[in-house]
Amino acid sequence: MFLSKGFVGRRSFKLPHYLVLWLGLLPALFHPCLADHDPELEPLQVIKPAASLDDDKVTLGSRLFNDTRFSADNSLSCASCHDLNSNGADRNRFSLGIDNKPLSVNTPTAFNSSRNAPLFWDGRALDTEEQIDFVVYSAQEFNTDWPTIVSKLSKDADYLRSFRAIYGRPPDRNTIIDALAEFEKSLITPGSRFDQYLLGQHDILTEKEKRGYLLFKSYGCIACHQGQNIGGNMLQKFGTFRDFFSQRRQISKADLGRYNVTGEPADKHVFRVPSLRLVVLTPPYFHDGSAKTLEEAINVMARYQLGRKIPQQDVDNIIAFLHTLPGQYKGRSLAIDHGQPAGDSRP
Ligand code: HEC
Numbered sequence: 001m002f003l004s005k006g007f008v009g010r011r012s013f014k015l016p017h018y019l020v021l022w023l024g025l026l027p028a029l030f031h032p033c034l035a036d037h038d039p040e041l042e043p044l045q046v047i048k049p050a051a052s053l054d055d056d057k058v059t060l061g062s063r064l065f066n067d068t069r070f071s072a073d074n075s076l077s078c079a080s081c082h083d084l085n086s087n088g089a090d091r092n093r094f095s096l097g098i099d100n101k102p103l104s105v106n107t108p109t110a111f112n113s114s115r116n117a118p119l120f121w122d123g124r125a126l127d128t129e130e131q132i133d134f135v136v137y138s139a140q141e142f143n144t145d146w147p148t149i150v151s152k153l154s155k156d157a158d159y160l161r162s163f164r165a166i167y168g169r170p171p172d173r174n175t176i177i178d179a180l181a182e183f184e185k186s187l188i189t190p191g192s193r194f195d196q197y198l199l200g201q202h203d204i205l206t207e208k209e210k211r212g213y214l215l216f217k218s219y220g221c222i223a224c225h226q227g228q229n230i231g232g233n234m235l236q237k238f239g240t241f242r243d244f245f246s247q248r249r250q251i252s253k254a255d256l257g258r259y260n261v262t263g264e265p266a267d268k269h270v271f272r273v274p275s276l277r278l279v280v281l282t283p284p285y286f287h288d289g290s291a292k293t294l295e296e297a298i299n300v301m302a303r304y305q306l307g308r309k310i311p312q313q314d315v316d317n318i319i320a321f322l323h324t325l326p327g328q329y330k331g332r333s334l335a336i337d338h339g340q341p342a343g344d345s346r347p
């Protein structure tokens with residue numbers, strides 16, 4: 001049911017790549033230094049804090065997010081794969097699902113994901129409701145159904161009290177999803193150095209970071225990674241200029257991307273463009289976790305999405321820019337402290 005037919009018809013997310021590249025590049029071509037002028041005209045936008053959330057629902061949703069009773073064998077909660085004390089995901093190539101079996105795609109961060117549309121690598125979920133239904137029924141994840149979850153949670157007196165107080169009735173599928181969705185909306189990371197820069201504090205970025213941002217625009221990364229999440233809002237083929245998958249001995253089902261949803265040959269290897277907001281914190285990269293470092297991921301992007309090579313120095317500058325993107329969650333800075341070693345993805 002989450003492979004909703006309605007969505008199959010919605011192809012407006014996907015523009016021809018040359019058009020997208022052009023549209024995305026326009027601001028950079030004509031105004032290389034726009035950042036010093038009008039933030040409204042920037043291809044990337046400040047991420048706005050979560051607006052007027054219901055605190056009681058957020059608290060309830062947070063509890064649900066951490067509750068292992070969701071999974072068939074009571075072993076997994078949402079937080080098992082989406083660790084909110086670190087990057088909102090984990091650092092495995094593939095998270096372990098039920099029975100400790102690895103999943104078939106890399107886990108994206110839950111932070112800021114309520115601002116992505118559609119959801120999932122192949123864009124098969126239109127909203128949080130569909131996304132949660134998918135996790136519940138997925139044989140690799142919770143491997144269960146709503147009646148089982150509702151019956152388990154209804155035995156908990158605390159839950160009964162909270163659900164009655166907020167919704168006037170005991171937990172059911174809709175109220176559980178509503179509370180989880182409200183909590184997901186609270187997982188926003190505003191206040192990054194980059195956002196402060198966009199808001200006019202031009203000295204907050206180093207020359208190297210500013211240079212990285214200009215390169216990110218002028219190379220055309222913004223054609224696909226744009227908006228407040230620096231991605232997360234369109235579907236694009238992985239391999240616009242060259243066939244990324246031809247070097248593979250075997251193509252997995254997950255590698256087919258959007259084709260698995262629509263069955264249309266043109267959708268083979270089409271994926272939801274990921275958000276780069278927290279990308280410095282979430283190695284390894286790509287739906288298949290095949291790039292271990294940011295450097296590797298950017299070189300792949302250059303070759304397959306832009307059809308060119310990017311000199312090492314420019315790659316370093318772009319990485320420095322990407323380090324300015326993580327903001328804060330509950331007053332905790334998600335940005336990696338400059339000066340601390342963090343593997344080989346450091347600028
Ligand atoms: C066993 C690991 C695992 C568990 C448990 C899990 N997730 Fe995920 N989550 C993933 C993976 C893997 C994906 C990507 C799936 C895909 O794209 O096909 C994902 C995708 C998502 C997304 C979409 C992100 C985006 O930008 O598209 C959200 C939101 C999310 N999960 C929230 C949750 C919530 C809420 C729960 C609990 C109800 C949960 N997850 C449980 C592994 C997990």
Ligand code: HEC
Binds near residue numbers: 275279284
């Ligand atoms: C034509 C669209 C397009 C362009 C241009 C593009 N990207 Fe991407 N980017 C994608 C898509 C699609 C993916 C997801 C590929 C996958 O895993 O299947 C992606 C993934 C990434 C990732 C990995 C993110 C993650 O969480 O796994 C990084 C990093 C990245 N891009 C950076 C860049 C940079 C830097 C540039 C410019 C040099 C760029 N991209 C240009 C579409 C694009």
